[in-house]
Amino acid sequence: MDNPKPGLSARETPAENMTEALISLENLTGNARLIRERIAGKARIMGIVKANAYGHNVHRIAEALEASGIEDFGVANIHEAIELKTGGALKNPARILAFASPLPSHIEFFLKFGIEMTVCDAVTLQAAKEIAASQNKTLRVQVKVDTGMGRLGISPSTAMEMLREIDQSPYIELSGIYTHFAESSSENGFTEKQLTAFKALTAEYEHESGRTVCKHAANSGAILSHPDSWLDMVRPGILLYGYHPAKKTPCRLDVKPVMQFEAKVIFIKTVSAGTTVSYNRTWSAPGPRHIATIAAGYADGYYRALSNKASVSINGKAYQQIGTVTMDQIMVDLGTQHNVTIGDKAVLFGWNGPSAEEIADIAGTISYETLCAVSSRVKRIFV
Numbered sequence: 001m002d003n004p005k006p007g008l009s010a011r012e013t014p015a016e017n018m019t020e021a022l023i024s025l026e027n028l029t030g031n032a033r034l035i036r037e038r039i040a041g042k043a044r045i046m047g048i049v050k051a052n053a054y055g056h057n058v059h060r061i062a063e064a065l066e067a068s069g070i071e072d073f074g075v076a077n078i079h080e081a082i083e084l085k086t087g088g089a090l091k092n093p094a095r096i097l098a099f100a101s102p103l104p105s106h107i108e109f110f111l112k113f114g115i116e117m118t119v120c121d122a123v124t125l126q127a128a129k130e131i132a133a134s135q136n137k138t139l140r141v142q143v144k145v146d147t148g149m150g151r152l153g154i155s156p157s158t159a160m161e162m163l164r165e166i167d168q169s170p171y172i173e174l175s176g177i178y179t180h181f182a183e184s185s186s187e188n189g190f191t192e193k194q195l196t197a198f199k200a201l202t203a204e205y206e207h208e209s210g211r212t213v214c215k216h217a218a219n220s221g222a223i224l225s226h227p228d229s230w231l232d233m234v235r236p237g238i239l240l241y242g243y244h245p246a247k248k249t250p251c252r253l254d255v256k257p258v259m260q261f262e263a264k265v266i267f268i269k270t271v272s273a274g275t276t277v278s279y280n281r282t283w284s285a286p287g288p289r290h291i292a293t294i295a296a297g298y299a300d301g302y303y304r305a306l307s308n309k310a311s312v313s314i315n316g317k318a319y320q321q322i323g324t325v326t327m328d329q330i331m332v333d334l335g336t337q338h339n340v341t342i343g344d345k346a347v348l349f350g351w352n353g354p355s356a357e358e359i360a361d362i363a364g365t366i367s368y369e370t371l372c373a374v375s376s377r378v379k380r381i382f383v
C-alpha cells in the first residue's frame with residue numbers, strides 16, 4: 001500500500017491517509033542504546049527484525065539499527081532475509097540469520113544471497129552439503145539446539161555429532177550455535193536448566209574442536225532477567241520496539257513505544273437515548289450522545305475482541321470505543337459535550353494513547369501480536 005498504483009503519480013492520489021502507524025526511529029535508537037547500556041558491551045547485539053520488524057517496516061528499522069551500530073540481523077526465513085538483503089536499506093554487508101529450518105528448495109538461495117542458514121537436522125545438513133559442493137561455494141550455517149523450547153532445534157545429545165560433521169564438510173562453515181528460551185522472563189529455574197545444557201554442549205564443542213564459535217541465546221526476557229545468558233550475542237526483539245516481554249521482570253528499561261497507531265475521525269452524529277450502534281447492536285445510547293466513527297477496524301489490525309472494551313485518545317482525551325469493531329471502522333462515544341471534528345486523529349495505541357500492551361491485555365494477547373497485527377493497509381510514517 002506504500003506506493004500509488006502503477007501509472008498514477010503521488011499527486012493523482014489522495015495525500016491524506018485514513019490510518020497511519022507513526023514509527024519513531026528516535027525511540028527505536030533510544031531503546032537500542034538502553035539495551036547496549038544494559039549489556040555493557042559484553043556481547044554483540046542481533047536486531048530481531050522478523051515479521052517486517054514486528055510490523056514496523058523492516059527496511060527503515062534495519063537501516064536505523066545499522067546506523068546505531070548493529071551489524072547482525074535475525075529474520076524468520078529465507079524470504080524475509082532476501083527482502084532485507086536486497087531492499088537497499090543496509091549500507092554494509094550485514095550478517096543476516098534466518099531462524100526457520102529451511103525447506104530443501106530454499107538452500108540454494110542462502111548461497112546465492114549470502115544468508116546464514118539455521119541447521120537443526122541431518123537431512124537438511126546432507127542436502128546443504130550436496131548443494132554447496134555442487135556450486136563450489138561455502139555455506140555459512142548456525143546450529144540451533146533445542147534445550148527446552150520444543151519448537152526447532154537438534155537435541156543437545158545429538159548436536160555434537162552434527163557439529164563434527166559440519167567441521168568435516170569442506171563446503172559448510174559453522175558461524176554460530178544458538179538456542180531459544182521458553183520462559184526467559186520467569187525466575188523458576190527453567191531458563192537456567194536450558195542455559196546449563198547449552199553451555200555444556202558449546203564447551204564440549206569448543207574443547208574438542210579447539211575453536212571458538214559465536215554462542216547466543218538471550219531474547220528480551222533474558223537480557224532483562226538472566227545476565228549469565230548473554231554469551232557472545234543477545235537477540236532483542238520486543239524491547240527494541242518499546243515493550244517489555246512480560247508484566248513482571250526483575251529489571252525494567254525505560255524503553256519507549258516505537259509505533260503509534262492512529263486513524264481519522266470521518267463522521268460524527270448525534271443520537272437519542274436507546275439508539276444502538278454497530279453489528280449485533282451490542283451498545284445502546286444511555287442518553288443523548290455524540291458518536292464519532294473512526295476509520296480503522298479489524299482489517300487494519302484493531303482486534304474485534306476489543307469491542308466495547310477499549311478506549312482511544314482524541315486531542316489528548318480518552319473516549320470509550322462502543323459497539324462491535326467492524327472491518328473498516330469503529331465508533332466511539334464522545335458524550336454530550338466535545339470538541340472533536342472530522343479529520344481529527346484518534347490514537348488507537350502508542351505514546352499518546354493506550355499502550356499496545358494495554359490493548360493486548362484487553363484482547364487477551366501480548367504486545368507482540370498487537371504490533372504485528374497492524375496490517376499493510378495502514379501507512380507507516382517515519383517520524
Ligand SMILES: Cc1ncc(COP(=O)(O)O)c(C=O)c1O
Nearest residue numbers: 048180219220235236237238245
Ligand atoms: C530465535 C529468536 N530469537 C530472538 C527473538 C526475540 O524475542 P523477543 O522479542 O522476546 O526479544 C525471537 C522472537 O520470537 C526468536 O524467535
